[in-house]
Amino acid sequence: MSSSHTTPSEVAFNAVSVNYGPRRALDNVSATIAAGEIVAVVGPNGCGKSTLLSLLTGYHPAFTGTVTVDGEDISTMRARDRARKIGVLRQHTGPLPDVTVTELVALGPQKLSTHQVNRTLARVGLDELATEPVAALSGGQLQRALLARALRHDPTLLVLDEPTNHLDVQHRFALMELLQDLRVTVLCALHDLDLAIRYTDDMLLLAEGQLRAHGHPDAVLTKSRVLEVFAIDSESVTTARGQTHLLLRSARARAAGE
Numbered sequence: 740m741s742s743s744h745t746t747p748s749e750v751a752f753n754a755v756s757v758n759y760g761p762r763r764a765l766d767n768v769s770a771t772i773a774a775g776e777i778v779a780v781v782g783p784n785g786c787g788k789s790t791l792l793s794l795l796t797g798y799h800p801a802f803t804g805t806v807t808v809d810g811e812d813i814s815t816m817r818a819r820d821r822a823r824k825i826g827v828l829r830q831h832t833g834p835l836p837d838v839t840v841t842e843l844v845a846l847g848p849q850k851l852s853t854h855q856v857n858r859t860l861a862r863v864g865l866d867e868l869a870t871e872p873v874a875a876l877s878g879g880q881l882q883r884a885l886l887a888r889a890l891r892h893d894p895t896l897l898v899l900d901e902p903t904n905h906l907d908v909q910h911r912f913a914l915m916e917l918l919q920d921l922r923v924t925v926l927c928a929l930h931d932l933d934l935a936i937r938y939t940d941d942m943l944l945l946a947e948g949q950l951r952a953h954g955h956p957d958a959v960l961t962k963s964r965v966l967e968v969f970a971i972d973s974e975s976v977t978t979a980r981g982q983t984h985l986l987l988r989s990a991r992a993r994a995a996g997e
């Protein structure tokens with residue numbers, strides 16, 4: 740798989756707040772995402788992860804504060820420039836389009852050449868399935884095809900909303916390793932904390948719309964924070980190879996003394 744030769748983006752959220760009617764979904768969030776890092780956005784259901792990501796995708800609600808990508812204010816960026824700079828992978832819902840893998844990547848407001856499509860499919864290891872109908876792909880292949888679509892303009896920032904959902908453990912690892920190979924900045928909402936610890940460089944922990952912690956995943960997911968934010972008991976274990984894992988235990992198991 741080849742990697743991009745463009746420079747990864749830097750992202751800055753500065754005092755960002757979002758309200759949906761009377762409900763505050765994000766509350767004064769400030770964070771800087773360094774170029775080239777894979778950054779996990781974690782937190783319980785409804786804590787604001789998708790809302791934070793949506794500020795970068797052009798489908799954002801009204802917000803206060805500023806969001807910049809490479810110093811440029813996202814609110815004044817032209818839609819075409821934003822689409823080129825930022826690749827987006829949303830959670831897939833609804834029926835699959837009746838197209839081949841090649842067509843999925845090629846078709847859009849700015850059609851890609853055959854060479855560009857082939858290059859993009861090679862980046863995600865899907866070149867051999869180029870003529871396959873999208874509807875015939877497995878879950879893991881489909882995620883890679885959707886990732887290829889997100890990469891169609893060679894973005895310098897990827898925004899992914901729970902990209903490992905519905906993937907088995909092998910394909911979860913494969914997808915995260917693929918993200919590492921791409922050498923772009925990646926901001927991705929993840930529910931799997933152990934996966935986040937294993938594969939991400941930086942982590943934003945949200946709770947009730949607020950940024951509770953930001954930093955290296957090992958430092959963010961302390962026992963007390965995991966308990967406070969997720970109401971889950973955890974233990975951080977480091978293997979002989981130096982790999983940290985998070986062991987989780989539900990409140991019921993804890994109460995039962997397991």
Ligand SMILES: Nc1ncnc2c1ncn2[C@@H]1O[C@H](COP(=O)(O)OP(=O)(O)OP(=O)(O)O)[C@@H](O)[C@H]1O
Pocket residue numbers: 759762763764782783784785786787788789790791
């Ligand atoms: N379009 C909307 N209208 C009204 N409220 C919304 C809307 N979108 C999100 N919310 C609310 O904003 C809060 C944050 O939602 P968001 O989807 O960003 O959370 P999340 O962390 O991505 O959740 P999940 O883990 O369940 O996907 C929630 O309370 C949610 O109900």
